[in-house]
Amino acid sequence: MPSQQPSPVRPAGAAVKPGYIRTFFRSSSALNLMYVPALFLFGIFIVYPLIKGVQISFTEWDGYSQHHTWVGLKKYTQMFHDKKIGTTVRNTLIYGIGSTLFQNLLGLAYALFLDRKIKGKGLMRTIVYLPVIISPLIMGYIFYFFFQYDGGALNDIWTLLQLEPIDWLANGRRAVWIITLVNTYQYMGVAMIIYLGGLQSVPKEYYEAAQIDGARWWAQFRNVTWPLLAPAITVNIVLNIIGGLKLFDVIVAMTNGGPGYASQSLSTMMYNLYFARQDAGYAAALGNLMFAIICVISLSMLFLLRRKEVRI
Template structure:
């Protein structure tokens, strides 16, 4: 019964992964039928590349920044919706709706808001009598704009997972806490937060993986610019393959990116799993 799944996993996951490792040791340009084995040269080139430090820093901001914001906002919305209020379904739909939009389309939607000429945000700035701002021309600012957009799009997933976790907590715990005289903050710290540990683990790991491999929104908003100031490992790998036709370097970067995501995700996963046991 496992055979079809194993075959698909082998064909579409293991084989491309092994092929990527092989290509990283060559000088293949991505198109030619001929290429030569050059050993570790592409990996050495990567650690000599001046752009790599900025790229790694941006990738960590996209991954860890989005994770922090998505979990804070997702939990806040979940706590707000975990009560009997009018229009509960409507609010839940509005918060979750951005998730169903393609990330590339979401990026273009916000590009038309932040662009310098004719952007919706600059139209408001001009209406208030101020000079228009080139929002995406500053690298660090563009990085955080992209991080907030990614947060806005996917905080609905965090909200749903947290809401499911909240609704699985027995009301008896809160009743017992109220009898002991615990206020809302005390109940959250001693009942809600510990019992949400499984939901926190799922959300944090999913958010980190999604943020570290962020691609679509960056391409739509800045394409890694200005220069390479907002590029991530994903967009750098894309540009290396298609713009510079350096498939070997792109494959080497992709392998390093795979290892970075695995290391960070597993480190966080095991850390949060230990917290679940203690909780």
């Protein structure tokens, strides 16, 4: 069959092509091919959804049908009139800022306590750090046993102290703080380890010099330790704030956003809107709001804290 015969031009082309390919692969720009897989993944799973998310937030859509109606900014105006949004944003900020505060205070206290020659130091580090590797969802269930009304471990103590048992998670405000504390318990080990690393990187001569100058413990801490811990503080604050603002698993396990919507965060509310109420447009708008909040807070934190760091 003539069509399968090699055309007379081919051999010449085949002779040129490998040479061309070889020069390309010899050039250093060929290396850029190596990040193509990564860029491809970012493109389809991050950039495309980000753009698509803005588009969806301008539509009325139930989440699965082919039917989209363009509604413009309606979902965003709806957001400003939604009474739940105020509570939800406030809860999200409590989860973010509250956990950051507790984790850093406790983490620093533990690190200062462990930064000495004492027995059992390793054991304590192991145990305080253990929750970090456990699924936050399981952690939430474990603490549910603790705070539940009927036969909850905390209420057993309450009865022992002759107090009325309390339904701890039935009050939204209290539930928010309890969830914040559970998150703190779980991740304070990370803060502790980072602060321990920071403390150990402070040169011992600085303390000796401070002692010769007559500085007491507090003066040493204030003037030597604190400024040199700045990089560790930056890392911890940014890490904890992002973690806290995204909190999802623990809330699902402990209250599922309840009672009502009182302990909801932006992430659980988005989940409910999309899968339970089938208002995908609204859920997407909420996602964009959350994206904006997290970006603004974490970038400004990073910017503010970086300027304050002292370099050794």
